[in-house]
Amino acid sequence: MHSFENEFPIQRKAPFKEWSPSIHYAQFQRMPTGSLAERRIYDFELLYVGQGEAATTMRGQRYTLTAGQLIFLPSGVLHRNEAVSRPDTRFLGIHFDFFDELDIQTEADMIVNEAQVQAERFAYEAVSEDFQPLSQDPVYTPTLECVQLMEQLVHEFTMRPIGYELACKALMLNILSHLLRLQHARSRSLASQHDGKLLELIENIERNPEEPWSNAIIANRLNLSIDHAAKLFKQLVGLPPNEFVHTVRHREARRLLRETDLPIERIAERTGYSSIHYFSRLFRRAEGISATEYRKLSKVL
Template sequence: MSILNPISITRGDLFFTKELPLHMNRVAESFRLQKHAHDFIEICMVTEGEGEHYIDDIQFKVSKGDLFYIPIGMSHVFRPRSSSPGNRLVVYNCIFTAAYLDELMARNPLEPGILAFFGELGQQCRRLSLQDANGEAERIMQRMHLEYTQRMIGYSACLQAGLVDLLVLVYRRSLAAPSVNGASVDSRLREWLARIDRDVATLYPADKIASDIGISARHLQRLIKAAAGMTLTEYIQVSRIKQSRRLLSETNLKISSIAAAVGYQDMKFYNRLFKQHCGMTPSEFRRRMSSNSSQPVIHEGMPD
């Protein structure tokens, strides 16, 4: 799905005061908000439900614990899985000005690596997609949201301390790759491959998966090749064809509907890919299954 509406710019002066150039909220996302960019930095995290997060031209499937750093000028929007009241997508948003970030960096004894890291994110307009595996980021944002809404004496100092904690956590999460042990990487990789098998219509970007596991995109490709004997793109295609075979043999759905259900809109490409994997077109496969369900129809070399 693509967001075709023109990109609007959300201005920070709608949220900030001179005394506090930081804003916290917790919101149930809807389909009303359009894709937008802003003149401030945002750290946001999903705390409830599932849905999609569109960042520039990339679609991320999101659920509880997905954490994002969105720089100035980058367009994005969240969408819940559906408009049903039972399918809420709840997100914490922490927004602040670049000047406030610079002020925090100057006031606090942060290591040079942290200063350089956030400086480069701003200069390169680079986002981060991370995972709050142990709930630490959510606890920080809960405290910040409570301070922001209750406004007790000293709240601005607590918010400043909370943002420093959050920035350090983001930095540490981004550097998780060197310290992640092999067993953890293998476990997370298996989880992602299972997720791809389960939700075949979603095209997961390699950098999203790699960031979640805590490795580089190049290393991710090497691991998938070693584990499955194919690239990420090939693995997604195999998962989609396997689901296609099941739908062709177990349902009466139109072939075009099956193609769409597994993530393909281009029927010529879908038919060609299916024949490449199965040795016959989808319609031939369905006829073969209908006429003789006991006859093997899987092309040699096609994984089950």
């Protein structure tokens, strides 16, 4: 099971008009201090902390949640929930899918029995062209309006007045739109905080292409994780860090070949390549001719 965990959640790009969430469970809960067993679910869950403090361990990371925060628990991902505060923690939980694809009759139908996994039942996470997947950064601090929508959904699902399915679907779509907008605003806020550092780093790369600009070094300069640094870098530059570094080095190599008589070995060193063979292979791949042939041609032209 663990070896396949990174395959989840299964994502499906779909325009909003195809999103049609169905609600499988929506209740207020109270949990005494302590930890539940690890589990996976076939659908998705929004777990909102109304009072107290909680934690969820997922993919090797422990997320701490204070009152007013929620966590998005994806289909197929192993997780363990915990009530941290004493004597208990109060939650609001909503189980749902994005495409009205699951037939859930009981609460047990939502939980994966690892001895009898039904692979075809794992729900798809809807992904839009305009937003990152909700599962990408799973902790959210919803607005008061969003919390009120969740509370209203619990009321509809519990009381089940005529037409409650339609009301629940509409409420869930509204809740998802709130979370997507929160995620987008958070992403742009984080990006803008780092834009200045990124621009300074980009100038440094262009001035000193010979330095060992690995993804890890770039992330360390920005004081970010490697994945987060790469994401922000690509948002600003339009290229992943390694591709940008290669572009800068290749541009400088072309200039040195045209404007100097430096040996090719020296040009390779000055553009960050310790191996002339590696430099030559990359240069030929980009230009279609060798560095020596490029130099001769540039002299003629």
